[in-house]
């Protein structure tokens with residue numbers, strides 16, 4: 001293995017730089033080469049080396065990047081600049097990042113590297129093959145260093161010139177402000193961080209899918225293949241019901257073919273991005289794979305399983321009759337069935353060491369890693385249990401990796417709870433003492449449903465993440481039709497596909513502050529640094545992902561509603577006012593009305609989306625307490641060129657005053673209203689929703705709360721305006737029953753609650769109809 005060490009301009013220790021070429025072909029790469037080719041390159045190489053039909057690729061090695069830095073004289077310049085950089089000084093950080101990126105982009109790539117890339121590209125195909133160019137960062141102490149914001153990918157690259165420039169752009173992306181900031185926070189020395197670039201033939205699959213090389217639950221020698229039309233995202237995201245084929249490895253024959261109705265496919269959209277297209281005609285119910293293709297796939301699956309010695313979860317694609325294997329990784333679910341059976345027995349004997357609120361369902365066991373400061377998140381490894389006082393947006397990359405999350409603070413609607421539910425990661429919040437009671441490295445089991453933490457790894461621990469297959473299964477069963485719309489809440493765009501796979505009737509709340517908080521910069525920072533366009537684009541792109549997942553269905557996008565304390569740790573956070581009670585402070589509509597520039601930038605993003613034809617986008621204003629605020633917001637939007645009478649504008653009812661004055665809002669022209677019960681409850685009965693000390697006094701069904709909700713529903717009905725709920729109470733089936741009985745028009749629940757809410761709504765509606773019919777008969 002080659003170890004690269006950067007110090008004072010000298011590059012390599014442990015091996016000569018000459019030992020690793022600038023270019024490595026997949027066939028030459030083995031998993032041990034990870035430090036030269038990154039995680040992506042290494043796993044592709046390993047698959048190619050055993051004869052799997054991986055799309056052709058080569059890797060521009062980390063050493064090529066180092067040679068580039070040295071030969072162009074950039075290394076010293078860059079390291080001097082980053083050595084003296086105070087990453088907490090946003091202006092300086094941005095400036096340094098921009099200058100370093102510009103230096104890297106402007107520097108001349110050494111002729112030898114250029115020639116080798118050109119020659120490799122030509123060797124792939126004589127006529128300008130379309131390739132994907134992906135960066136893969138590596139670091140000495142963490143070979144596959146997937147730092148947030150650093151993994152630039154350029155798709156649809158064609159021609160030598162475009163390829164060379166994409167490679168250089170990948171190199172430059174190592175020095176994005178965010179990447180430098182994360183590295184500094186996570187304690188990485190910039191001198192040991194490298195970047196490899198994978199150049200791979202782009203596969204535009206005509207059919208694609210996943211394959212379990214052995215039965216994913218029982219481990220029996222049955223290969224299960226799911227296949228559908230178009231690109232693989234459709235199955236992986238669970239937005240299509242795929243065909244299913246079972247291949248019996250013992251009898252070497254196809255044991256089952258189940259052809260599903262495939263309603264949509266995901267296709268490349270021109271040269272950039274993808275689009276979802278409805279499947280019409282005979283392809284909808286046609287069998288996707290021929291028997292020959294099933295048999296070939298199963299054979300490739302067996303090769304992978306034999307090589308890795310464990311059953312594999314494989315992604316594949318087929319273009320013009322050629323099969324490509326795109327990814328292979330171990331199946332993690334085998335054995336769960338057995339474990340699930342032992343659950344109740346195990347639980348009785350197990351020792352409960354901590355208790356909190358079950359905030360995101362699921363059970364997982366793993367090693368505790370306590371995070372006291374965001375700069376420690378580098379210590380978080382795949383499968384750990386993240387234990388912290390309270391999560392914040394900086395921690396989302398770490399939250400993605402872990403098997404479960406436990407916090408000291410918070411309630412069902414805190415950051416940890418909302419993000420965990422959307423990531424499908426079990427979470428227990430508000431334990432008060434987790435960071436003191438638990439120890440680093442201790443093995444625990446987290447029950448995110450019951451809010452319990454057990455000592456040791458209980459066998460009941462089920463897989464942490466919801467896999468694509470059950471999601472597809474749920475969609476295949478077909479949604480129950482209800483008269484009351486059942487919608488879904490979304491906070492992070494990456495949850496959009498999971499949310500859409502529930503078959504929800506739209507998005508009743510898209511919290512855009514999570515989108516902004518994830519950028520790690522406050523809106524004020526963007527404005528102060530003349531980066532308004534970046535802000536608008538990020539917002540536009542994030543919202544668009546959600547709109548695209550819900551074609552033709554209403555998506556209510558809420559304007560910014562982050563309390564000042566949530567902005568504090570971000571770039572620009574130092575300019576946020578210190579408030580004694582941020583919950584009652586400068587947030588929601590009141591802040592936007594006083595910060596017209598911040599409001600206008602959000603409206604610019606909405607305008608772009610409306611112009612692009614997303615008529616399903618509605619805008620919802622948070623924290624309104626008086627109709628004048630709605631009117632003022634509407635007038636400001638009119639002033640910025642929005643056709644306010646013809647777009648959908650509505651409000652959240654989350655302050656008692658707005659419930660009491662709802663008729664005035666209706667007269668002012670709101671098109672919908674949605675109960676934000678998380679806040680409505682705290683403001684009605686004066687119980688801080690995030691304070692674990694009073695959590696047991698937080699009463700969603702307090703008579704005063706129900707009375708406000710009841711009154712507002714009736715008034716909205718009288719004005720024929722949609723009245724909805726998007727607070728956490730809407731994810732409680734009992735509350736859903738009460739709401740349907742009281743005439744609510746729609747309920748927006750969390751992704752994990754949709755199925756049970758839909759069932760509760762359907763039953764209640766049927767009961768109401770039945771009772772009405774019986775009463776009529778009795779008359």
Ligand code: PEP
Pocket residue numbers: 413509511561654675676677678679680726727728
């Ligand atoms: C609410 O208050 O119920 C709501 C949905 O908004 P948030 O939780 O974002 O305050």
Ligand code: MG
Pocket residue numbers: 622654676678679
């Ligand atoms: Mg709220």
